[in-house]
Amino acid sequence: MMKTILKAKLPEMLEQLAKEYKVLVPAKLEGVSRFAAYRENLELALDENVTMPPKDIFFPQTEEMYKFAAKDQSLEIEEIPQDEKLQVIFGVRSCDMKSIDCLDQVFLTKGFSDPFYQDKRDRSILIALSCVKPMESCFCTSMGIDPQKGQGADIQAYDLGEKLAFEGITERGQEVLNKVSGMFAEEDAAIPPMGEFNLTANVEGVPEKLKNMFDHSIWDDISRKCLNCSACAYVCPTCHCFDIASEVRGEDGVKIRCWDCCMFDEYTVMAGGHQPRPGKKERVRNRFLHKLRYFPERYNMLLCTGCGRCVVKCPVNLDITNVIKKIKEA
Amino acid sequence: MSEMTKKMQEIAREILVKGEAEVVIGWEKGTFWYLSPPAFIDKPEDVQRLVWDDFCHNNLSKYLVDLKNHEGKAAVFVKGCDSRAFNRLLQDKQIAREKVVLIGIPCPGLLDQDKAKELGKNSDLPKAQKCLDCQYPNPLVYDYYLGDKEALNEVAATKEAADYSDVAAIEAMSPDERYDFWTKQYDRCIRCYACRNVCPACSCRECVFDQTRVGWIGKANNSSENQFFALTRAMHVAGRCIECGECERACPMDIPIMLLNKKLVKDINELFGEYDAGIDIEGKLPLGHFDKNDPEEFM
Known part of the structure; x- marks a missing residue:
């Protein structure tokens, strides 16, 4: 037995939840689909995955860390108050659920816990949404992901066509469902089978093979058309590099941390001006080695979830599935 | 394979075999049918990757900036817009003319990728907005020219004045x-x-x-x-x-x-005064020279 609701009644349910929680939903907003705070008449984006992944909910592109003031010989540090409300994030696809697992590894494990990330993560209740028809750029199954089961979800939602079904997984998730239990019908529902994938990648043995490919000529070939922009990294649900900067006006300042990308010159330039990754080859190599070798070595998982966003958005179609193919063939 | 693709591959092979250039920069098919990203061809046996179709959007002259400090020559396919970009880079002394072999391709205007993605194959696709706005579909500078010049002069002649x-x-x-x-x-x-x-x-x-x-x-x-x-x-x-x-x-x-x-x-x-960048390489640049009659209301 599953709890079901007509999709037409979804806004009503979200409305109800928004009274209690901060509710984030996939929406079309000013020309781009992304997660946005639910409000009446918001155009939901449920047919396809959103352009901007949920990454920025936990790890915003720009985050103020603390304020400071330097007067005479003294330094004052002022903490920036965090939102305390629980947030329900509805409609996270399996690929993006996996990406949150990747981000958790970076920001919460190996003896480090990033307080900014942890705070937002702890306050989040995740409602995963199953896929029925993959987009032409999707290849999550190749990355070992089940498009109909979101890893780490508090609630799993299933797309049944006209209806949605909900299954409480964690206690917190169950609690959220209880708040709107009156809206659900209880019925046996069959989850529609997943459609065929257009794109695939065979990653078997790739992390191991890459151990001996640092100096391989493949990187010259792959990197040539790259423009060294950060479209791939900034739409990627797993890319998590950042840079910390100060913005100072007179005596006052604020520490901010902002997304950064290994394609940029400033990313690796060192004190004194030495640039260990001077060109396209070194930067592109680092990007793919990080995703397919270094991250698996450190965390035992790939840093790619097959969401296909970079495949769609790269201005020169530098396609990671093609890179994987070339690595296999090399 | 289209006639133009065949011609592209032939000329690229010829250039590489004769050693006129070390690399030929063109387009090849990408992940989806509506993507034709840049391709770098070094060996004659790889020329079959080259393609000309409705989605060869990338302006290949951009890559010549990367080759600025390289020895040797590069051959590059240019549409009207790529050729204007080349001229403009030449004017800024970003490229040495003798280091580049230009292969001109008359461009009928390319199709809108986003619409292609949305509407699918075999649908009636509109041209890309940038191509609808284009005043110079034919290459303005080239060493080789592929295609039928007369037919394309007709295309150019039907172009309406720029629409602002x-x-x-x-x-x-x-x-x-x-x-x-x-x-x-x-x-x-x-x-x-x-x-x-x-x-x-x-x-x-x-x-x-x-x-x-x-x-x-x-x-x-x-x-x-x-x-x-x-x-x-x-x-x-x-x-x-x-x-x-x-x-x-x-x-x-x-x-x-x-x-x-x-x-x-x-x-x-x-x-x-009327000025289109990258058309006349001898002409004065509107923002690159001083003229006593320039307007200066802000002074």
């Missing part, structure tokens, strides 16, 4: 409306710099936006910094933008960047 109605619509807004419009557009900018990096007019050795330690621009993504980026980028390519529209196509956030570029083209025309 989209710019005029923005100009007609009140300052507040206009501010609101651009704020909304650039609030979604993620500052990935795809627009800059794909642009053949962006050829600075060190970009102002990369000098973060100097502090021209902050790293924070907010309305203020994003608008500073938007305006500075647009002003900086003014007089050099050859209207290939690659910035707008590359933008992952679908910001109408060409509206800004077209506004500057229009302003230059009005302030300094």
